Amino acid sequence: MGLFGNEFRNVVEWQESDDTVIFHKWHNDEIKKGSRLIIRPGQDAIFLYNGKIEGIFQDEGSFDIESQIIPFLSTLKGFSFGFNSGIRAEVLFVNTKEFTVKWGTKNAVMLPCAGLPGGLPIRAFGTFQMKVSDYVRLIDTIAGVKDTYSVDDVKTRVLSILDQLLMKWIGREGK
Structure with missing residues (x-):
């Protein structure tokens, strides 16, 4: 479209196509006035x-x-930036619904058992609900500069911590 192809006002919207996306960055760094x-x-x-x-x-x-x-x-003023204004306006959309996530431990934890060589394999599974309540914290501490952040990203974080906690608990309790 040439030098002035991206000069029109934008309609900034997120038409969700995946209901597992928690956070989505609208893709156009220069949101025009109006x-x-x-x-x-x-x-x-x-x-x-x-x-x-x-x-x-x-x-x-x-x-x-x-x-x-x-x-x-x-754009004309941004000649020295390759006809880019150098000003950035962005919109991050957050899905406000509550998500239900199924989880399960990746590996079995071996519980010592006198009658079984190697022990008794123990696994855990269940569901949890989550919802974003602090947008600023989500962006600053977890999502960063990603374009999207999904339920699978949260599930990966939770399961990596949960496996370690479960192994420690079983090791400590030993029963």
């Missing part, structure tokens, strides 16, 4: 401007975005 943010039921949005959180939108609906990225003018 763009429109659309938040659907079950979603919240975090607006970042030049790397800092400027606002959290928790109501569904349509909102006007005010940024300093003015179509055409900011």
Whole structure:
């Protein structure tokens, strides 16, 4: 589309196609002034401007975005950045629903048993529910600069800790 192909206002929205995604970054670093943010039921949005959180939108609906990225003018001013304004406005969408996750230990833990050589293999499984309650902490300490963060990412973190805790507990209790 040429030099001015990406100069129009944006419609910033997340049309969920995978219900296991907890967090999704909208892919366009330069959200133009006058763009429109659309938040659907079950979603919240975090607006970042030049790397800092400027606002959290928790109501569904349509909102006007005010940024300093003015179509055409900011691109011309960004000549030294390869016709890129150098200003970053991003939107991170958060899925607000509660997720139910099935889990199970990766390996059996061997419980010492007098009648069985090698011990008795013990495994554990179950379900847990989770929901994002602190968006800033999710981004700062866990998700980082990823484009998406899913239920499988959480499950991997939980299971890596759970296996170790279960092994310690069984080893300590020994019964």
